[in-house]
Amino acid sequence: MALNRDFVGRAYTAPAPYEVSRVKIKEFAAAIGDTNPIYSDRDAAAAAGHPDVIAPPTFPIVFSLAGADEALSDPEFGLNFAMVVHGEQRFEYQRPIYAGDQLICTSTITEIRSVGRNEFLTVRSDVSTPEGELVCRTYNTIVERGGAA
């Protein structure tokens, strides 16, 4: 089933700020196999000049689609998660993410296109502090295999 194009341009803000914790950064670093102590040890991070443990570059994937989940799981949208694979991903940083950050994520469905039998869906997420400082912007393109057939 084709994805519902009416959703293009819709923006969704996660219901609550995401609170970045040292424990979550440590867990994420362990899961990607990265033993750099800068991700798990506050003293090691401080020694490298950071205010607290820093998040690995791909960490925002943990929370950046939380707002868009509402749209992506809407039956009206027509997305079959069983057929979804990841197409493209990008992170643009204004500054690093640290433990203790409160981050508000607004996700916008920017594009839906058919390529052959597949549907390509792109979501842009703007990640900001509650004070409105843009921290990073992420671009996530997922592919629904067979969705355009």
Added chain:
Amino acid sequence: MAATVKYDEVTAGQEIPAVEYPVHRVNLVMYAGASGDFNPIHWNERFAKSVGLPDVIAHGMFTMAQGGRFVTDWAGDPAAVVDYGVRFSSMVVVPDDDNGAVITVSGVIEEKLEDKRVVVVLTARSGDSRVLSKARAVVQLS
């Protein structure tokens, strides 16, 4: 907070030696838990095959994270990565055996930008497949 690599000491075209990152099923289970992506194609062989995949495949983001490790380890500071993007061009198939899979990442400094930044282009392979394409990081050097 600064990269250990100095801008003045690198040249365009310079290669960054390859690093091999092993992947076993347990890594995908850990990644599912840490990332919150519990799509069963990443841990359930029966389900993966039922939707036409050859076997369980790694999360694309797991593969991207290995490319991220490669860049942050080279630069010497995670904060040095100011932009990182990839296209997932092929799947990393992770069999349920003692060997699992291996993701091999290498890089080339493609371009020196202003403000002591460089563009690093990554190549990531698993088996005979190139698993990332258009993999590119902008790195702030010292």
